[in-house]
Amino acid sequence: MGAAEQDAAPAVEGEARLGITAERRAMPEGVGLHVARRFELLLDAHRSPDGSPWTGQQLDSATGCLVARAYVTNLRKGRIDNPGYEKMRAIARAMGFPPEAWFEDASGNAAPAPAAGRDLAARVEGKRSSATFAHTAF
Numbered sequence: 854m855g856a857a858e859q860d861a862a863p864a865v866e867g868e869a870r871l872g873i874t875a876e877r878r879a880m881p882e883g884v885g886l887h888v889a890r891r892f893e894l895l896l897d898a899h900r901s902p903d904g905s906p907w908t909g910q911q912l913d914s915a916t917g918c919l920v921a922r923a924y925v926t927n928l929r930k931g932r933i934d935n936p937g938y939e940k941m942r943a944i945a946r947a948m949g950f951p952p953e954a955w956f957e958d959a960s961g962n963a964a965p966a967p968a969a970g971r972d973l974a975a976r977v978e979g980k981r982s983s984a985t986f987a988h989t990a991f
Contacts, residue, residue, distance in 0.1 A: 889931035891955060892944075896929075899948040907948060915947035 901907045907915075909922035920940050927933050938952075945952040 887931060888934065888936060888955075889929060892928055895944075895948065895950060895954060899950050901948075912944060912947055916943040919943045920947075 896907055899907075901911055909925035912920050912925050913922045920943050924933070924940070928936055941955045942952045945954065
């Protein structure tokens with residue numbers, strides 16, 4: 854086994870323990886990390902009040918049952934691609950980190966903004982300008 858393979862082995866073993874498959878790992882992720890990987894980083898960085906890792910049952914209780922234990926398991930295993938802001942906010946509040954942390958890259962920096970013309974506001978504004986132009990009498 855080469856050095857690169859040895860370096861990759863622990864990550865793959867850890868992902869296997871979490872149920873993250875080779876197919877999931879190979880999927881394009883767009884900007885930043887897949888939500889399952891990000892959740893694992895957040896779980897490692899923000900421990901429960903007693904210092905142990907958060908469990909699904911603890912998060913269920915801490916979120917007032919908004920985020921069920923089974924949901925936490927599915928999120929960790931990568932079965933949920935888009936958890937929704939309310940659940941992400943509830944997890945963030947329970948664990949004691951700002952909800953924006955879900956959208957930071959692995960180094961802790963805010964994720965880059967969408968490319969010009971690709972964000973919703975720019976597209977809507979562009980359509981308004983086009984519509985105004987098309988309806989202008991000459």
